[in-house]
Amino acid sequence: MRNAGLPEPSGPQESGQGPHGGDPLDRDVWRLRSRACWDDAAALLAPRAAAEPGPALHRTAVLVERCMFTGEGWGAAEDSLRAAEALATDDEERxxxxxxxGHLAYASTLLGVRDRADEARAALGRAAALLTPRSPTRPLLDFRRGLIAQHLSDNPSDATAAFQRAHAGAAAHGHRLLLSFTWRHVAAMAEHDGKLAEARHGFAESLRIREELGYLVGIAPALASLAAVVGEEAEAVRLRAEAARLVRLLGGVPGWLAERLGLGALGQAAGA
Structure with a gap:
């Protein structure tokens, strides 16, 4: 499957993960995160993350996202996750x-750092037991279970079902960033099945949401995916050229896309 190598992130909550969050700190973190400045974003969260479960988990998500895009920073992400686990006080937080x-273990497995597939499945299973059906984290859990079915278990039917549940949940909860991911992966499954019109629609919706949110680091992958199914060579060339421009702007992030576009090593991302 063409998208099997797309290691993309998504955060644990929507609060602050867009340009219109209510908390000024969250807005500042979003601006840094969306421009691939993950270390700076994590530093802003560090004071509150030392004592509060929500910021601790948000900081962890930022650092895991860095791992997914750069293949680096695994130790910092693991340390942050352990701290967040220690601060959790109820079933929702746990x-x-x-x-x-589960997502960190999945990323490690997908990127070939260390095979942690069993840990990923066990952790997501534990999350499913702890989270209520109406939990705002449930759509993210469904999405990540879909990723494991798609990329680690090679089970397209289970992946499609999980992505569809996540998609419906993200829409219901107003989680727009997650919705951009679910559109993307629902489209990838449609592409896998040869349903190119559905794939084009899904990839275009994912791109639209990312542009509206200002999720700069995620726009280039969306452009590249749309280019592969757009049908018109001139438009595909334009989309790939724009994706390459954004990857260069961010210093070669994401690395896997830089390689695919033939850009070679472009150095560190800003703030990384």
Whole structure:
């Protein structure tokens, strides 16, 4: 499957993960995160993350996202996750932390750092047991279970079902950033099945949301995916050229896309 190598992140909550969050700190973190300045974003969260479960998990998500885009920073992400797990006080917080552990283990496996597939599945299973059906974290959990079915278990039917549940949940909870991911992966499954019109629609919706949110670091992958199914060579060339421009702007992030676009090593991302 063409998208099997797309290591993309998504955060544990929507609060502050867009340009219109209510907390000034969250807005500042979002601006840094969306421009690939993950270390700076994590530093802003560090004081509150030392004592509060929510900021601790948010900081962990930022650092895991850095791992997914750069293949670096695993130790910092693991340390942050352990701290977030220690601060969790109820089932919602423990379930969200388990969901993040599953995602970190999945990322390590997908990127070939260390095979942690069993840990990923166990952690997401634990999250499913802790989170209520109406939990705002449940759509993210469904999405990540879909990633494991798609990329680690090679089970397209289970992946499609999980992505569809996540998509419906993200829409219901107003989680727009997550919705951009679910659109993207629902589209990837449609592409896998040869349903190119559905794939084009899904990739275009994912791109639209990312542009509206200002999620700069995620726009280039969306452009590249749309280019692969757009059908018109001139438009595909334009989309790939724009994706390459953004990757260069961010210093070669994401690395896997820089390689695919033939850009070679472009150095560190800003703030990384």
């Amino acid at each position: 379930g969200a932390a388990a969901c993040e552990r």
